[in-house]
Amino acid sequence: MFKRMLLPTDGTDLSRRAVKKGIAFALEIQAEVIGFYCVEDYRGLMFTEYFPAGFPSEEEFQEQAKDIASKHLGFIDKTAQAAGVSCRTHYEVGLAPWEAIVEAAREKHCDLVFMASHGRRGLAGLLLGSQTNMVLAHSKVPVLVYR
Numbered sequence: 001m002f003k004r005m006l007l008p009t010d011g012t013d014l015s016r017r018a019v020k021k022g023i024a025f026a027l028e029i030q031a032e033v034i035g036f037y038c039v040e041d042y043r044g045l046m047f048t049e050y051f052p053a054g055f056p057s058e059e060e061f062q063e064q065a066k067d068i069a070s071k072h073l074g075f076i077d078k079t080a081q082a083a084g085v086s087c088r089t090h091y092e093v094g095l096a097p098w099e100a101i102v103e104a105a106r107e108k109h110c111d112l113v114f115m116a117s118h119g120r121r122g123l124a125g126l127l128l129g130s131q132t133n134m135v136l137a138h139s140k141v142p143v144l145v146y147r
Helices: 013-029 042-047 058-083 097-107 122-128 131-138
Strands: 004-009 032-040 087-094 112-116 143-146
Touching: 004 013, 004 058, 004 097, 013 032, 013 058, 013 112, 013 143, 032 058, 032 097, 042 058, 058 087, 087 097, 097 112, 097 131, 112 131, 131 143
Parallel strands: 004 032, 004 112, 032 087, 112 143
Antiparallel strands: none
16 A cells, blocks of 8 residues: 655654664565754754854754764664664755645655654643644645554
8 A cells, every 4th residue: 555655753762663663564465765853053043042052053053964864863773774674864944844845745756754743732832833743734645653
């Protein structure tokens, strides 16, 4: 049924557990995995009034972001290799991770998004928002949420 699954991560412990479960699921259904990470756009940090001393330049920020993406995507790649699941990885720079996830699923021709949800409720959910809820609301392909 599903042949290509987008597996986004944010690098948290919950997301790592979701990666492991997503790869196990991909093995069961014989699907290819596309590991995905959204790097925060440097421009998003420009809306603050205070820049601390030693704040990185845009080039330094992008290099650090690339290293972080490589670390998180490396976890997906190694986990998939150990399970014998076909895997490619991809990262994007974006202001809204949910938009990047929805777009990556479209661009990579994925027929499923398998992602974690932190389950924020109440005021935290209202203030911080939910990337998962936004993906659920805007994705054109099914979304399987791991909690």
